[in-house]
Amino acid sequence: MEKSVDELEKDQRELIHVLHDVQEEFGYIPAQAISQISKRLKISESEIFGVLTFYKAFSLKPRGEHLITICVGTACHVRGAPMILDEFERKLGIESGETSEDNQFTLETVNCVGACALGPIAIADGEYHGQLKTREVDKIIEKLMNTKRNGAD
Amino acid sequence: MEEYNATELEKIREEISESRKKRKTCITICGGTGCHAYGCLKVAQAFKDEIKNQGLQDSVDVRTTGCHGFCERGPIVVIQPKGVFYQRIKLEDIKEVIAETIVGKKIIDRLLYVDPRTQEKIVREKNVPFYKKQKRIIFGNNGFIDPTDIRDYIALDGYRALTKILFDMTSEEVIEEIIASGLRGRGGAGFLTGKKWEICHDVNSDVKYVICNADEGDPGAYMDRSLLEGNPHSVIEGMIIGAYAIGASEGYIYVRMEYPLAVKNVTLAITEAKKLGLLGESILGSEFGFDIHVFRGAGAFVSGEETSLMASIEGKRAFPKQRPPFPAQEGLWGKPTNINNVETWANVPLIINKGAEWYSKIGTRGSKGTKIFSLVGKINNTGLVEVPMGMTLKEIIYDIGGGVKDNKKFKAVQTGGPSGGCIPAEMLNLPIDFETLTKAGSMMGSGGMIVMDEDTCMVDVARYFLDFTQQESCGKCVPCRIGTKQLVDILTRITQGKGEEGDIEKLEDLAKTVKDGSLCQLGGTAPNPVLTTIRNFKDEYEAHIRDKSCPALVCKELIIYHIEPEKCVGCLLCLKNCPVEAISGERKKVHIIDQDLCIKCGACLEVCPPKVSAVFKYTGKKRDRILKKSSQKSKK
Numbered sequence: 117m118e119k120s121v122d123e124l125e126k127d128q129r130e131l132i133h134v135l136h137d138v139q140e141e142f143g144y145i146p147a148q149a150i151s152q153i154s155k156r157l158k159i160s161e162s163e164i165f166g167v168l169t170f171y172k173a174f175s176l177k178p179r180g181e182h183l184i185t186i187c188v189g190t191a192c193h194v195r196g197a198p199m200i201l202d203e204f205e206r207k208l209g210i211e212s213g214e215t216s217e218d219n220q221f222t223l224e225t226v227n228c229v230g231a232c233a234l235g236p237i238a239i240a241d242g243e244y245h246g247q248l249k250t251r252e253v254d255k256i257i258e259k260l261m262n263t264k265r266n267g268a269d
Numbered sequence: 270m271e272e273y274n275a276t277e278l279e280k281i282r283e284e285i286s287e288s289r290k291k292r293k294t295c296i297t298i299c300g301g302t303g304c305h306a307y308g309c310l311k312v313a314q315a316f317k318d319e320i321k322n323q324g325l326q327d328s329v330d331v332r333t334t335g336c337h338g339f340c341e342r343g344p345i346v347v348i349q350p351k352g353v354f355y356q357r358i359k360l361e362d363i364k365e366v367i368a369e370t371i372v373g374k375k376i377i378d379r380l381l382y383v384d385p386r387t388q389e390k391i392v393r394e395k396n397v398p399f400y401k402k403q404k405r406i407i408f409g410n411n412g413f414i415d416p417t418d419i420r421d422y423i424a425l426d427g428y429r430a431l432t433k434i435l436f437d438m439t440s441e442e443v444i445e446e447i448i449a450s451g452l453r454g455r456g457g458a459g460f461l462t463g464k465k466w467e468i469c470h471d472v473n474s475d476v477k478y479v480i481c482n483a484d485e486g487d488p489g490a491y492m493d494r495s496l497l498e499g500n501p502h503s504v505i506e507g508m509i510i511g512a513y514a515i516g517a518s519e520g521y522i523y524v525r526m527e528y529p530l531a532v533k534n535v536t537l538a539i540t541e542a543k544k545l546g547l548l549g550e551s552i553l554g555s556e557f558g559f560d561i562h563v564f565r566g567a568g569a570f571v572s573g574e575e576t577s578l579m580a581s582i583e584g585k586r587a588f589p590k591q592r593p594p595f596p597a598q599e600g601l602w603g604k605p606t607n608i609n610n611v612e613t614w615a616n617v618p619l620i621i622n623k624g625a626e627w628y629s630k631i632g633t634r635g636s637k638g639t640k641i642f643s644l645v646g647k648i649n650n651t652g653l654v655e656v657p658m659g660m661t662l663k664e665i666i667y668d669i670g671g672g673v674k675d676n677k678k679f680k681a682v683q684t685g686g687p688s689g690g691c692i693p694a695e696m697l698n699l700p701i702d703f704e705t706l707t708k709a710g711s712m713m714g715s716g717g718m719i720v721m722d723e724d725t726c727m728v729d730v731a732r733y734f735l736d737f738t739q740q741e742s743c744g745k746c747v748p749c750r751i752g753t754k755q756l757v758d759i760l761t762r763i764t765q766g767k768g769e770e771g772d773i774e775k776l777e778d779l780a781k782t783v784k785d786g787s788l789c790q791l792g793g794t795a796p797n798p799v800l801t802t803i804r805n806f807k808d809e810y811e812a813h814i815r816d817k818s819c820p821a822l823v824c825k826e827l828i829i830y831h832i833e834p835e836k837c838v839g840c841l842l843c844l845k846n847c848p849v850e851a852i853s854g855e856r857k858k859v860h861i862i863d864q865d866l867c868i869k870c871g872a873c874l875e876v877c878p879p880k881v882s883a884v885f886k887y888t889g890k891k892r893d894r895i896l897k898k899s900s901q902k903s904k905k
Binding site for chain 1: 302303305306307340341343485486487488489490491494495526527528564565566567568569570581582583584585586587643645646647651652683686717719721725730733734737743846848868870871872875876
């Protein structure tokens with residue numbers, strides 16, 4: 117009896133690792149993955165759902181083609197991050213945490229990326245844009261759109 | 270690579286130092302996340318290529334190191350052994366650096382740091398005011414070590430403390446040494462590290478764990494990340510020593526997922542340490558065995574709390590647990606567990622190497638050693654600073670940090686992250702240690718130090734922090750879950766000009782309930798930003814509530830943007846940049862903002878040329894006068 121409980125614990129401890137892997141592979145956690153993980157790790161689907169919705173790293177919806185992350189850490193906040201976020205929301209027509217209807221852009225916030233000297237910062241598809249001004253927001257979005265076009269060509 | 274015993278490790282250490290002597294000159298490039306964002310990787314590669322092109326690879330070393338701390342000036346390049354300090358290096362500077370400084374032994378003036386106070390150009394890193402007053406016993410090696418090469422750490426006495434404890438000290442002696450040093454936990458609470466180890470050591474159990482808490486969640490604090498990224502072996506060595514002391518055989522490093530470089534470097538460091546026999550079974554040929562796993566967090570602030578962190582490693586939601594039983598008694602999977610923060614672990618090898626007596630001479634009576642702070646916000650020299658405990662806030666902010674940005678007036682410094690508080694200008698002479706900060710209503714926390722100037726609204730700051738803790742509350746306790754929500758709602762109302770008489774008292778009352786009624790320290794400390802801002806900046810709250818004005822001109826609902834007619838030269842810049850076409854006017858004629866259309870994005874203020882400076886923000890009575898005038902005009 118004790119042995120089987122031990123085994124169960126070992127399974128549960130893999131859950132967050134597995135969720136990380138799935139998130140990285142697909143960009144979100146598909147419903148199908150939840151039922152597969154449930155079978156493999158012998159954890160109920162509701163339990164998995166509880167864990168994955170608790171953590172910010174996991175998403176149940178796919179992200180857009182381009183990911184824009186705005187740092188809203190304290191240092192960036194006092195340097196005007198809210199204005200930058202507002203501008204991105206306005207320009208993209210979505211709120212933070214949402215994906216645009218055409219699936220082009222996902223806008224997210226992060227609590228701190230620890231590059232405070234460069235605040236306020238936006239990270240667009242992995243590229244850091246530091247000491248941002250609201251009027252530079254347009255250029256960042258435009259650049260991302262062009263990247264896509266070039267990529268398709 | 271092969272597994273070493275203690276004698277072989279010493280031999281290898283000598284060999285490495287010997288081989289390093291041949292290549293006397295070493296170009297070090299800061300490779301911390303800050304400098305990464307500035308593009309340091311391209312700079313490092315260009316240096317390597319150019320050294321090769323010039324055929325200098327046998328006499329000159331190029332090394333990408335850990336974070337040097339002075340993020341404001343990145344990318345940073347330091348040329349050893351003399352310590353020539355070049356800042357804000359661009360790709361086009363590299364050929365010149367090699368030709369002039371490496372080959373010609375000449376200094377390039379324009380790449381030097383200029384002391385803004387004296388206008389003096391400073392050549393050596395150690396003479397830069399930012400570094401001069403620091404005491405970098407933990408963080409200093411970052412600048413010399415390539416974190417991806419274990420040999421760099423070994424060359425600088427790495428894993429010597431480990432040899433010492435494995436072969437010359439009993440576990441009790443190690444604990445005694447750490448207690449005698451006076452080291453206290455750097456994660457925030459400041460519990461005596463040696464005592465914590467002793468409690469765990471005394472519990473009888475076949476399995477014990479040690480954990481390194483690297484879930485650095487405080488926004489604006491990044492010293493733990495820089496240590497893990499820049500000198501991961503110092504943390505690993507500390508953990509092995511701790512595991513030996515308490516009798517643990519397995520360890521975890523719980524790293525925040527937002528720190529991909531730290532995860533990468535520490536994982537590589539563990540692999541390298543294993544290959545050399547510094548981790549695994551019979552470490553360095555001794556009878557002691559220990560292994561470390563890296564666990565990536567999944568983005569929940571509450572998992573920095575120790576019981577939540579353990580729940581997270583177990584694969585569950587990061588809910589905190591009632592204590593007692595303490596983790597030292599029943600921790601991870603119910604086994605005795607010792608958990609310390611990154612910086613605490615990095616202190617351990619140093620104490621063993623240099624002795625508790627040496628260590629305890631640094632700092633104040635109750636707080637020994639140094640503390641790394643991340644000095645950020647409205648400060649001239651943003652970066653990581655390591656200072657002895659007991660240094661005053663003033664020395665840190667003005668002597669090291671170079672004062673407030675753009676010559677603005679200092680308003681407050683926020684320490685301790687979302688759990689801490691705001692310390693006003695009157696208290697700048699406060700010597701920093703665990704006790705004094707707590708007395709000031711704030712706390713040490715993990716070491717974030719956010720400087721705020723006259724343009725920072727303290728009510729907005731309180732709202733910001735409460736919004737943060739409210740979102741991060743795990744939801745287990747009612748006072749935290751609902752209390753923080755109510756606090757945010759009231760604060761938001763105040764910042765929108767909908768504050769009412771009695772709101773301040775309501776906030777204070779509610780804050781007390783949240784503090785007293787929450788299980789873990791997330792809720793227990795969440796009201797601190799509200800309480801300290803009310804205590805020290807009550808006039809700002811009153812201005813928001815009574816006069817519907819925001820003195821710092823931050824809260825959108827309480828301000829307007831206005832173009833002063835006598836200053837406007839009619840250059841059309843603001844008009845062209847206004848995203849909602851709220852500005853009307855013609856060339857060489859005064860421009861006017863339509864207040865009904867304006868979304869207060871600030872673009873007009875940003876683009877108005879500094880010489881003209883015609884755009885202003887107004888609040889309170891002045892705002893009301895302008896609004897009245899404009900509505901009269903539009904009626905006409």
